[in-house]
Amino acid sequence: MLATSLDLEVRSLAQLYRDRADAENGFDELKNQWGWGGFTTRDLTRCRHMARLIALIYDWWSLFVRLADPDRHREAITSRPLLLHGVARQTHHAGQTRLTVTSHHGRREAVAAALRRIAGFFRALAQSAEQLTAEDRWRRILAEALKKYLHGRKPGRQP
Numbered sequence: 001m002l003a004t005s006l007d008l009e010v011r012s013l014a015q016l017y018r019d020r021a022d023a024e025n026g027f028d029e030l031k032n033q034w035g036w037g038g039f040t041t042r043d044l045t046r047c048r049h050m051a052r053l054i055a056l057i058y059d060w061w062s063l064f065v066r067l068a069d070p071d072r073h074r075e076a077i078t079s080r081p082l083l084l085h086g087v088a089r090q091t092h093h094a095g096q097t098r099l100t101v102t103s104h105h106g107r108r109e110a111v112a113a114a115l116r117r118i119a120g121f122f123r124a125l126a127q128s129a130e131q132l133t134a135e136d137r138w139r140r141i142l143a144e145a146l147k148k149y150l151h152g153r154k155p156g157r158q159p
Contacts, residue, residue, distance in 0.1 A: 033076040034058050066145035067121065068114035082111060 006013065031037040036054050041047055058076075065079045074082075086103035103111050121144055129137055139155050146155075 029075050030054065030058055063141070063145045064118075066148075067118045067141075070145065070147050072148075081105070082107060083114070086111070 004013065008016075034054050034057070036051060036058075061076065061079075062073075065074050065083065068079075068083060082105060085105050086101045088099055088101045091098050091100070101112075101115060105111060125137065125140055132140070142155050143150060143153075
């Protein structure tokens, strides 16, 4: 039984609950998969540093995974084994550095395609990077990672 004072149809009410659950999923992931709630100390400064460090790593990883698969959110519990379980070899020849990644994951073809897509994006970005400001480079990276939400718009300049 559901009791509410809202004047909404059942479908609309159900969507509100789904939206709330989606908003809470990020915090659940931070606590349970990234260890955001797993440290305690009486030193508040250390707690704050660790919380900020975990949040920063979570943000970087989320952007990297969005570059790999811009159409959906992937939680760390599945994306880390998928994208990190590989052996890389770096070689230098004729002034070029090449990184070859070998994966033994069952979905290695999908991983290889995602990594090629990311490498291609950064290769294209590097060709014009000298003409761009650091802010413009970030804007292009964010636009690529968040294109599902931006629908072709470019992130605007911050005041």
